[in-house]
Amino acid sequence: GKVVNLMSNDVNRFDILSYLLCYMWSAPIVTIIVLVLLWHEIGSAGPIGMGVIFVVTPIQSVFGKLTSRYRLETALCTDKRIRSMDEIISGIYVIKLYAWEKPFAQLISLARKLELKTVLKSNVIRGLYMTFQLFTTRAALL
Structure with a gap:
């Protein structure tokens, strides 16, 4: 029971990683774009x-x-x-x-x-x- 639970949790973490992996490259780009837009709009x-x-x-x-x-x-x-x-x-x-x-x-x-x-x-x-x-x-x- 404990081994199955640990394996299930590990597989779940890989599943979550697959959803969040795209943010590794897109978040810095979006942050720079937002900073430029904020600077332009509100100083x-x-x-x-x-x-x-x-x-x-x-x-x-x-x-x-x-x-x-x-x-x-x-x-x-x-x-x-x-x-x-x-x-x-x-x-x-x-x-x-x-x-x-x-x-x-x-x-x-x-x-x-x-x-x-x-x-x-x-x-x-x-x-x-x-x-x-x-x-x-x-x-x-x-």
Whole structure:
């Protein structure tokens, strides 16, 4: 199942690549044409707006990579917490028998706090990403 899933994802990436490959050569040409037209129509404000977009795009790329990293961290923390809960549920009879509820509850609480910490980091980065997205649009229009 896992190998088939990985192969399916890899094939899907090649499929997406085939759609986006034409932009590798056409995007620079279109950008130059748009810059010339903007300069002709509205003067220096057009290239300045394009410059803002070119400056902010790498920043947004960094935010995207950070979001991906924190999403992976969150998934790992969630997986660890769920595995711990599964083990606790499997051995609930022994835990109740020896009155170990509080230590195991603290263990799960700690795992949940670590998970929420990574979720918070991810949400902060996502908020910054969205802020830059709104900022870029407004700044480019100025």
